[in-house]
Every structure is written in C-alpha cells, then in structure tokens.
Amino acid sequence: MLSVFDIFKIGIGPSSSHTVGPMRAARRFAELLAGEGAMARTASVRVELYGSLGHTGRGHGSDTAIILGLEGEDPETVDVDAVPARVAAVTTAGRLTLAGGQAIDFLPAQAIVFRRRETLPLHPNGMRFTALGADGAPVLERVYYSVGGAFVVGADGAATDGGAPAARPHPFATGAQLLDICAATGLSVSTVMLENERAARPEAEVRAQLLRIWAAMEASVRRGCEREGILPGGLKVRRRAAGLHRKLRSDGRGAADPLVIMDWVNLFALAVNEENAAGGRVVTAPTNGAAGVVPAVLSYYRRYTPNADDEGTLRFLLTAGAIAILYKENASISGAEVGCPGEVGVACSMAAGALAEVLGGTPAQVENAAEIGMEHNLGLTCDPIGGLVQVPCIERNAMGAVKAINAARLALQGDGSHKVSLDKVIKTMRDTGRDMSSKYKETARGGLAVNIIEC
Ligand code: SF4
Known part of the structure; x- marks a missing residue:
C-alpha cells in the first residue's frame, strides 16, 4: 500500500x-x-x-x-x-x-x-x-x-525505487474499504492513515516529515507572493500573485466584503502555481500542475477556521493522502492519461475530504466531500497552451481550491449519505478520462492550446 x-x-x-x-x-x-x-x-x-x-x-x-x-x-x-x-x-x-x-x-x-x-x-x-x-x-x-x-x-510497470512496502495494519484500496475500517475501529480517516504510516516509520518521524511538507508548501506560497515578472516559456504570462497580495494587504476591505476570503484562497493557489511554472520548489499534491489546491485549502484552514493548529495540519495531510491513494490505486493521477480530473480534480477531492475531516466531519462526510470534489471536475480537458503548465493550469488551481472548500461545506451540511459513492466517481473519472481524445490529455493538440495564438 x-x-x-x-x-x-x-x-x-x-x-x-x-x-x-x-x-x-x-x-x-x-x-x-x-x-x-x-x-x-x-x-x-x-x-x-x-x-x-x-x-x-x-x-x-x-x-x-x-x-x-x-x-x-x-x-x-x-x-x-x-x-x-x-x-x-x-x-x-x-x-x-x-x-x-x-x-x-x-x-x-x-x-x-x-x-x-x-x-x-x-x-x-x-x-x-x-x-x-x-x-x-x-x-x-x-x-x-x-x-x-x-x-x-x-518497462514492466514495476516501481523502480523504494524497498518492499511495509505491511499496514489497516490496508485499503477503495473508499468502501476505508469506510468499513473506520466503522469497525471507530477511528477517523486521518488516524487510520497515521496507524498505517506508523507501520513503516516511528510516529515522531511521520509527524516531523508531514510538518516539513507543510513548511515546503507554505514556503511556496510565500515565494509566489513575493516574486514578480514574466513566467518562462515564451507565452509571456505575467505573475499576478505578488500584485494581488499587495492589493489584499492594502485595500482594507476586511469585514466589509465577506468574500474577501475567497480572494485570499485564490491568491494562495496562484502563488504556488506561478512558483511551479517558474521552475521553483513545490510539493506534488498529487502532481505539480495541481500543486496549489491543497496548500491553498490548508492555508484557508489555518488562517480562517477556529482552533486550527499543527495537529489539524497533520490530520489534513493524512486524510488528503488517503484520498489520493484511492485515485492512484483505482484510476490515475496523470493528466496525460485521464485529463485534468487526474490532477486538479484529484487535488480538489483530496482537499475537500481533508477539510471536512479537520472541521469535524465523520468518515462518511469526508468520503462525501471527496466525492463532490471530483464529481464536478469530471470531463475537464488538459489543454495547456504551448505545452506550458500556465494556462489554464494556474487559475484552474484557484478554481479547484474554492470548489474544494464548497464541497467540504456541502458535505458537512449533510449526514454523509449520498447517491454517488467516492468509488463510483473514481471509476467514472477513470472511464471518462480513457474515452477522452488524446488531444485533450497533455499533448497541447486541442482545446485552448490550439485556439490561442502563442505570442
Ligand atoms: S490542464 Fe493539464 S497540465 Fe494543466 S493542471 Fe490540468 S492536467 Fe495539469
């Protein structure tokens, strides 16, 4: 596992x-x-x-x-x-x-x-x-x-690095199995994941490494908010995050505009993905093209929800990781294989489920949030202009982050029961992605990539 x-x-x-x-x-x-x-x-x-x-x-x-x-x-x-x-x-x-x-x-x-x-x-x-x-x-x-x-x-499809995987106390490959484990043990999704991680390394090491990952995410937000200029690659895309950051800090809207939080979430995601597009240091979450969604929603959690702390940050990352594993095991996290649902869609699903968990959701609500996060990304094309991870990718992360927060809120308003299971939506994502023409799967041969002049 x-x-x-x-x-x-x-x-x-x-x-x-x-x-x-x-x-x-x-x-x-x-x-x-x-x-x-x-x-x-x-x-x-x-x-x-x-x-x-x-x-x-x-x-x-x-x-x-x-x-x-x-x-x-x-x-x-x-x-x-x-x-x-x-x-x-x-x-x-x-x-x-x-x-x-x-x-x-x-x-x-x-x-x-x-x-x-x-x-x-x-x-x-x-x-x-x-x-x-x-x-x-x-x-x-x-x-x-x-x-x-x-x-x-x-060439045989086998992983080329890493030793033999550790035996996990709570192995799962599907959302249904994960929910069954939570029901049988009374554990949350993040605790199931933590116990699995403890089988491979000491808990102190797991915690320290997760906080290191959060620090790297936070640093990518910070650098993205500081750097200006034109992104490399010839498309002449201007970095927007630094200017937006200055504006948000100086325009004093605060309480007068209840949606100002959305501007900040957009900023966090744009900052990470501009840093990514510039070849800077980011964290795969689950990919680089979708690297802004999880840090943006985690930043939202830490900044705008009561009682947020490092413990919640660890639980957020563990839950997001558990959800990503379901996609990796049963579908794909590759835009070249299934289009953008494999990247921004999975990131949205991870962040939605993780936010639901740290806001007190039950495992069923977490599963519901993750399902909503993917359901409304199905069919999303991957058509980066010029083959660069810039347009539509940078803004798409901002959209994915806001959608993840909404998915968590929708799920938390319910009791976790819903029509489409996470497993069903993962299967649908895989099948829809496979049916998509290769023009829309990271080849820059269709969609925006051919309707916008690169200059
Ligand atoms: S459009 Fe393609 S390259 Fe851009 S984030 Fe989505 S999957 Fe990645």
Whole structure:
C-alpha cells in the first residue's frame, strides 16, 4: 500500500510527470550504469521521449530535468536558482558529468530526442535511455514511464525505487474499504492513515516529515507572493500573485466584503502555481500542475477556521493522502492519461475530504466531500497552451481550491449519505478520462492550446 509520502513529494516545477519524473528516471539510469559496472564504457547517452513527453516535454522542462538527473541531482534538494547556469554550461561544453563521476559527450539538442508521433506501450509518458560506447554501440538501455505525481516505473510497470512496502495494519484500496475500517475501529480517516504510516516509520518521524511538507508548501506560497515578472516559456504570462497580495494587504476591505476570503484562497493557489511554472520548489499534491489546491485549502484552514493548529495540519495531510491513494490505486493521477480530473480534480477531492475531516466531519462526510470534489471536475480537458503548465493550469488551481472548500461545506451540511459513492466517481473519472481524445490529455493538440495564438 502506498504511503502519504508517496503522494506528497518535495520537488521542482513545472510538472511532476514531465519534470520531476524524468529527473528521477535519469538519475536512476545514471545510478544503474554505475551499479552494473557500465559507467566506464559509456561515452555518451541518448534519451528518447515519447507520447505526451514528446509533445510537451520541452515546455515542461523535461530536457533540463534529464540533464540534472543524469548528473545525479535529486528534485528535493537541487539548487533551483543554479539550474539555468548548469544547463547553459552543459549546452556550451557539449559534456556532462554523470552521477558517479564519468564525463560524457552530451549535446542536449542532439542527445534528447522528442518523439511526438510515437508512444511506448504502457503509458503516454515513455522514456528510453541508451548508454553508448565510444564506437556508438549500445552499452545499456532502459525504458521508464513517468506515470504522474513523480512516480516512475520500469518497462514492466514495476516501481523502480523504494524497498518492499511495509505491511499496514489497516490496508485499503477503495473508499468502501476505508469506510468499513473506520466503522469497525471507530477511528477517523486521518488516524487510520497515521496507524498505517506508523507501520513503516516511528510516529515522531511521520509527524516531523508531514510538518516539513507543510513548511515546503507554505514556503511556496510565500515565494509566489513575493516574486514578480514574466513566467518562462515564451507565452509571456505575467505573475499576478505578488500584485494581488499587495492589493489584499492594502485595500482594507476586511469585514466589509465577506468574500474577501475567497480572494485570499485564490491568491494562495496562484502563488504556488506561478512558483511551479517558474521552475521553483513545490510539493506534488498529487502532481505539480495541481500543486496549489491543497496548500491553498490548508492555508484557508489555518488562517480562517477556529482552533486550527499543527495537529489539524497533520490530520489534513493524512486524510488528503488517503484520498489520493484511492485515485492512484483505482484510476490515475496523470493528466496525460485521464485529463485534468487526474490532477486538479484529484487535488480538489483530496482537499475537500481533508477539510471536512479537520472541521469535524465523520468518515462518511469526508468520503462525501471527496466525492463532490471530483464529481464536478469530471470531463475537464488538459489543454495547456504551448505545452506550458500556465494556462489554464494556474487559475484552474484557484478554481479547484474554492470548489474544494464548497464541497467540504456541502458535505458537512449533510449526514454523509449520498447517491454517488467516492468509488463510483473514481471509476467514472477513470472511464471518462480513457474515452477522452488524446488531444485533450497533455499533448497541447486541442482545446485552448490550439485556439490561442502563442505570442
Ligand atoms: S490542464 Fe490540468 S492536467 Fe493539464 S497540465 Fe494543466 S493542471 Fe495539469
């Protein structure tokens, strides 16, 4: 069973599947070369990106991520401010140093091939890494897939990192199973999840790591509220969060405008997603493209609800993680696979259920909130203009955050009984996503992506 720490991972923007996943795969390949004793025979590396990665990998910084990953960088710790200079150095020299110390030929424009018209069999985000000897003959080849939320699997679909998963005291794969466990034990969703996490690491460690994740989310809100200018990528999208932050702090509306809280929630989400679009440090929640929804709703909880505290923050993240696991197990958290319901829809569902939990909801109300959060995101296209995680993605997170708060409030007004179960809506999301034309699944070949001129 997955952990909450498989869902919330500190990384860099702009995309968990197109930036963080490829970086992790590239690093893994470099480590494999060392582990297999093939490093010394490697003179160069060729990387082929297929399907959605071939279509929108450039806009998502997949090439930059691969350079950093081959050099052994980790998305959580890489110095994001130093990235442009490092990439420029590799491009100028046509050389990079693999993790493990071997210098190889690597001219990014030639070594990284974007195969737009081809896909590999398992998933739209396929990658093939080939190490080549001095004579150009293959030394070692591996296929990886970046399957959303920074998860990377091998050619056989098996996870390529992490040890054997710990046995959980309360295993669940569906919403119905989770509700049954809560009913049988009398535990809340967050406590079920905490007990599961304690099977893998000490409780103090679980708590400390969750607070570290919250601190990283909070820092991404703060940085997004401070930085101005134009986002990279050529679309000339202006950052809005800093200006909105100044306006909200100075215009003194406060109590006179009961909806001013909505402006703040919008701000929190915009700030995170602008930071993501700029290649800054964010937390997958469950992906980078949807990284603003959970921090925005959690910020709302901490700032605008009575008695909010760190304990509630932990319970919020644990509940959100439990809901994300249901989507990962039964559908997808990849926009390239199921469209935006897999990203902003899942984030909305996670945040809605988590907010219901920390506001005192029963497990049935939590499940209801999570269901509402997804039901009204079904059919949402993924059509990022220019293949950049900017339009519609940044605003879409603000919409997702406000919708999550409303979903929690709707669920808390009821008693948890409702027509469509969370499991049914997850299945519907998966089926609808599969039926969607690939034009609307992170390929930038339909919708807004072709009706707006990129200049
Ligand atoms: S439209 Fe949605 S799924 Fe597509 S890249 Fe943007 S946030 Fe991700």
